[in-house]
């Protein structure tokens with residue numbers, strides 16, 4: 001048994017990413033992957049760099065992971081880039097993060113277009129700096145006909161606020177008489193969330209060893225498979241994504257029920 005364990009690891013390690021990709025594509029690919037990109041600050045600190053250097057490196061990881069997810073046929077990739085709570089950080093750091101969508105899209109938009117990626121955003125758009133709004137708006141506009149991966153930036157996003165907004169909209173429609181009390185069900189609430197056009201996430205990844213949701217997609221993650229890794233986001237690479245997907249492919253998803261062969 002121990003012999004088997006020792007032999008398997010090096011085999012997997014020696015596989016190229018291309019070999020791993022062809023293996024992964026044989027099995028179910030998660031239609032929507034959501035990622036809490038954590039550990040940028042610690043990555044920078046370990047290198048005696050300012051925290052923002054970690055965010056900048058993290059931006060490059062977004063590109064790498066978007067490319068691979070698209071290649072694998074993932075339909076949607078949601079990345080948590082800035083939460084409604086992140087405004088509490090020092091102004092310098094906030095200002096830096098708010099420049100990243102511009103830099104990311106300024107650099108990689110041609111590549112995203114070439115790769116048929118559609119950019120969308122969820123979060124409170126109106127309170128973002130104008131330059132951030134404009135960069136995101138341009139990318140959404142330019143890629144709106146693309147049919148490949150949907151790259152969803154969670155920017156100034158908070159899940160509780162999203163749910164509260166959905167409830168307000170529904171109550172308003174009930175008051176107006178366009179909906180009745182008995183129309184309110186799970187499906188209706190899902191339709192009023194910012195993710196109404198996306199499938200629910202099949203896989204949630206959080207990097208850096210933290211094991212919490214941090215107000216991220218609380219409704220949408222009800223039946224999602226979770227993958228936590230100690231790897232810091234700037235170090236998260238293609239092999240890490242393939243590890244997460246391969247783990248997902250081995251999961252037994254029962255949605256609260258039983259598998260056919262477990263019923264007796």
Ligand code: FPP
Nearest residue numbers: 037038039040041042058059081100101104
């Ligand atoms: C959490 O790490 C990370 C963030 C709050 C920002 C995430 C942003 C990026 C990865 C770049 C986004 C890219 C684009 C294109 C918008 P942390 O700072 O909390 O790390 P720490 O826990 O180690 O301090």
